[in-house]
Amino acid sequence: MKKSPWxxxxxxxxxAFCAAGIGALATTxxxxxxxxxxxxxxxxxxxxxxxxxxxxxxxxxxxxxxxxWRVGSVxxxxxxxxxxxxxxxxxxxxxxxxxxLRSPGAALLDIAVLWLVLIRILARFREVDRLxxxxxxxxxxxxxxxxxxxxxxxxxNR
Amino acid sequence: MKKSPWxxxxxxxxxAFCAAGIGALATTxxxxxxxxxxxxxxxxxxxxxxxxxxxxxxxxxxxxxxxxWRVGSVxxxxxxxxxxxxxxxxxxxxxxxxxxLRSPGAALLDIAVLWLVLIRILARFREVDRLxxxxxxxxxxxxxxxxxxxxxxxxxNR
Numbered sequence: 001m002k003k004s005p006w007x008x009x010x011x012x013x014x015x016a017f018c019a020a021g022i023g024a025l026a027t028t029x030x031x032x033x034x035x036x037x038x039x040x041x042x043x044x045x046x047x048x049x050x051x052x053x054x055x056x057x058x059x060x061x062x063x064x065x066x067x068x069w070r071v072g073s074v075x076x077x078x079x080x081x082x083x084x085x086x087x088x089x090x091x092x093x094x095x096x097x098x099x100x101l102r103s104p105g106a107a108l109l110d111i112a113v114l115w116l117v118l119i120r121i122l123a124r125f126r127e128v129d130r131l132x133x134x135x136x137x138x139x140x141x142x143x144x145x146x147x148x149x150x151x152x153x154x155x156x157n158r
Numbered sequence: 159m160k161k162s163p164w165x166x167x168x169x170x171x172x173x174a175f176c177a178a179g180i181g182a183l184a185t186t187x188x189x190x191x192x193x194x195x196x197x198x199x200x201x202x203x204x205x206x207x208x209x210x211x212x213x214x215x216x217x218x219x220x221x222x223x224x225x226x227w228r229v230g231s232v233x234x235x236x237x238x239x240x241x242x243x244x245x246x247x248x249x250x251x252x253x254x255x256x257x258x259l260r261s262p263g264a265a266l267l268d269i270a271v272l273w274l275v276l277i278r279i280l281a282r283f284r285e286v287d288r289l290x291x292x293x294x295x296x297x298x299x300x301x302x303x304x305x306x307x308x309x310x311x312x313x314x315n316r
Contacts, residue, residue: 020210028204046186051209052178059217 008069012062012084019088020058023095030099038104039156044149057139061087064132064139068125083121090114104154111147118143166227170220170242177246178216181253188257196262197314202307215297219245222290222297226283241279248272262312269305276301 031047065084069077090113098107118140126133189205223242227235248268256265276298284291 024206024210027206031206032204046190047205048182048185048189048209051206052182052213055210055213 005070009062009066012066012069013059015085015088016058016062019092020054022092023054026092026095026100028099030102034102035099038153041149041152041156044152053142057142060135061139064125064129064135067129067132071128080124083117083124087114087117087121090117098150104150104157108147108150108154111143111150115140115143115147163228167220167224170224170227171217173243173246174216174220177250178212180250181212184250184253184258186257188260192260193257196311199307199310199314202310211300215300218293219297222283222287222293225287225290229286238282241275241282245272245275245279248275256308262308262315266305266308266312269301269308273298273301273305 061084065080069080069084072080090110094107094110094114097103097110118136122133122136122140125136219242223238227238227242230238248271252265252268252272255261255268276294280291280294280298283294
């Protein structure tokens with residue numbers, strides 16, 4: 001089944017940048033005030049790294065989901081769309097928990113669930129589209145790193 | 159004349175992210191130490207805005223230049239490539255002057271020249287490709303804003 005390509009890609013990107021926008025709103029409340037007061041591990045990257053990385057990852061995840069969404073049945077496309085929306089919600093929730101509520105512990109729980117959902121999605125994408133699986137792997141790798149960083153920050157500031 | 163599309167797009171993106179990387183290296187030396195000590199205008203955006211915006215703009219400029227590069231003669235394609243490389247050099251030089259050498263005055267001069275080059279490129283792109291011109295306009299708008307911000311920071315910290 002082939003569908004008109006560009007409008008849906010725009011929708012997947014729009015959804016990703018809605019999640020990014022919600023995350024940014026939650027982040028801005030604490031990133032320059034509360035966050036600098038936390039103890040960080042030595043391998044904590046400089047702050048300016050996160051913006052470019054996340055921007056590229058939001059684009060990568062939208063392109064990946066869109067590619068997988070295009071090729072399957074209507075049923076499969078719906079599942080892809082639902083999984084994509086769920087992980088975006090968990091992704092935005094992380095910023096709300098960590099920066100909005102200033103709770104690294106709750107955020108750690110959220111990112112653990114997010115990681116499991118991302119792995120499930122990766123398994124699905126690998127069956128369907130090679131490029132989508134590579135793009136999604138970049139996202140999984142970064143979230144794995146973010147999980148470790150979140151865990152270290154939580155541990156250092158208990 | 160039509161050329162193979164994806165490899166050149168990769169090259170335009172690679173060049174953009176080389177400039178971005180040079181800029182990031184220059185920025186990291188001062189963004190968390192010297193930069194917070196500067197006086198800023200009230201309309202200075204929060205620091206985290208710059209990473210996502212620049213990441214999107216580097217992608218936008220690469221796509222725009224690539225689209226224009228594809229359609230013209232070999233002669234025209236060379237000019238596009240040269241202009242694209244020149245503006246990237248001026249773009250990276252800005253970070254070296256502002257953050258690396260901590261000289262807002264020298265950076266202001268650089269960004270003024272960059273703006274003029276970008277306007278010249280925009281005029282060229284408008285003749286060839288509508289989407290390229292829109293993408294380039296976003297870049298020009300942001301650099302216009304960055305020029306005003308640079309001028310304000312220079313003025314407030316003389």
